[in-house]
Amino acid sequence: MSYLAEQDRQQRITLLVILGLGSLMIWHAPFGALLLYPFTILSTWFHEMGHGLSAILMGERFDSLVIYPDGSGVAMSLVSPDRTALQDAIIAAGGPIGPALAGAALIASSRTMKGTRIALAVLGAALLLTTAIWVRSVTGWLVLPIAGVAILAIARNANADQQRFAIQLLGVQAVISVWAQSGYLFTQGGMLGGMPQISDTGAISAALGLSYWFWAIVLSAINIAILWWSLRYAFRR
Template structure:
């Protein structure tokens, strides 16, 4: 009986998180929704730009700074060698939309145990605070990122097990779906960042590896959905 109730609870939690993800993606496409979800918008931008920055570090480039603008857009600036490989630049471009999905999947999987959940919350909260000190160079980032980081750290240190588990699952889902915050950016050749026209990530990948930007948008979306499905299967498997 207890096992059956636990299984039902896991299914209800999975449906709730899926519903939140779907509603968030839909709301992000509207003006009112973007205002309601503004804190999650800033968090999504941080996930995205940190993906670019970590991609740059992994490939031997220098992650210089991260800017988040009041409209929720952002940019990660890195110093890369002028004679670098095209595939390396493509990897850095893809790390923005794919990095958060990988991180989000790991956060969701961490919810399987109370200890892993607490560690994941401490790491994420600390990363928000530390990254602000090291890389963030914009007022919007300075205001929101440390506040969110401290809130997550507070949840890790003072929250109940159930709230910690739900919190890390929610944050993991938000990280995964952050790639769909702007469909018109993912499936376009370019967009506006801080009011300045700029090539989109998928447009940059298309320039470097051929095939159109919409193809890479579809590939990134498929990989994100696969990561989300995989993490749910592991997190809610009993």
């Protein structure tokens, strides 16, 4: 690889890291979630789909997904009374870990142009399909299909560099979505739709023991490792 190609590779990685950190800073600033509203809704979609798909993998039924206008959301699943504590913990962990795995797959796909186009098409179609099947809120009905159509348009009409940057940016946003509301991850719970709600780490703590702080640190470390691996793979010589 030439010096210029190596320099370009480092610049792309640096830009993605800066955009990711910048997004987190803006998300936690006053009105930040509003400024990044499409990404806020996407981060909620990634998170709640992680819960829903984890429930399916545990043999339970993913019933519906609600996204509120403020960007918060909830995945509703019908679970059996004889489920194990481990199943509860895996479903709870699906919210923070699922988006990281999906984001890593998106970033890794950018290693080739064929993979990039396929990933964009799959993501755009997934937004449209999951909205039709599971979403039960006006905010989700309005924002997610628009995002899906926009991503499909990028897959069809954008040039190679634009497609690669788009899928990498979306992948980074998916991975960092776990920290979009860091107060939620590092607390036992909060208010959701006007009702008290246990946090994901609080649910894992209740199922497996140890502090919610411990599980928040573990989940954060896993997500950082996943992001590092995906960037390393995508930009490997």
